[in-house]
């Protein structure tokens with residue numbers, strides 16, 4: 002136990018950079034929802050990696066953006082909250098992002114802990130382009146290490162872990178071995194439902210939706226879950242329900258399958274669609290919906 006290392010690692014970056022994919026890959030467990038659209042993650046989520054000689058407490062965060070709604074402000078507050086307590090920062094970038102812009106975001110974050118610049122989606126660029134990008138980042142004074150990975154294809158993650166561990170203090174574990182996260186089951190259930198909206202609905206609608214689990218009850222043979230999907234406008238409710246209820250039925254079915262896998266139990270899932278006008282700018286609603 003003498004050499005045990007343990008610490009908090011914040012995962013930051015622009016929307017859609019692959020932060021949630023990376024945390025899931027490092028944990029070997031799908032905790033955070035992932036979608037091809039930006040601004041999928043809205044809350045900070047802890048994911049704890051337990052190994053024989055180290056414990057890493059990762060925090061996935063919402064992608065850094067300029068706030069246009071109160072919801073965005075809340076999301077950026079989650080980013081600041083994680084920043085407070087980290088030992089190491091991972092800043093995730095896509096190779097398409099311009100290094101000058103990346104450096105500007107990093108400079109605005111004013112990070113005081115060691116920073117590892119993680120170039121993700123290595124599977125999508127040519128090796129020589131990747132190598133030159135890595136060199137560019139290595140020259141930056143504020144960057145302590147550079148990693149080139151593919152979170153999706155789980156490439157080079159062991160090396161990244163070694164780079165992280167190097168910066169962790171010698172410290173006993175903060176959490177006991179069976180703790181994987183800080184969020185309750187209801188949160189993950191709501192997120193799994195919200196994830197389906199990003200895949201099944203076009204454009205703007207997922208950004209106007211919040212999911213709230215109203216009932217979570219373990220019965221003898223199954224778990225009964227009742228959840229509300231809240232949208233901002235009547236027209237969105239209409240689309241979400243679909244022709245003869247076809248869309249909401251599909252979302253319910255896909256969500257139920259995912260939730261059953263996650264909790265390893267049969268699930269009865271009931272979904273209700275509600276309209277709360279402009280909830281993304283309403284403090285009371287935001288609070289009620291967990292933001």
Ligand SMILES: Nc1nc2c(ncn2[C@@H]2O[C@H](COP(=O)(O)OP(=O)(O)OP(=O)(O)O)[C@@H](O)[C@H]2O)c(=O)[nH]1
Pocket residue numbers: 014015016017018019020021022023034035036037038039040041042043062063064065121122123124125150151152153154
């Ligand atoms: N090809 C490729 N795609 C990736 C990789 N990592 C993530 N992606 C894809 O990029 C998209 C965004 O991934 P997320 O993990 O949701 O990104 P995020 O940074 O958490 O996004 P926000 O939560 O919106 O800030 C998804 O479609 C992922 O499958 C990678 O290494 N290679």
Ligand SMILES: [Mg+2]
Pocket residue numbers: 020021022033034035041042061062063064
């Ligand atoms: Mg995310």
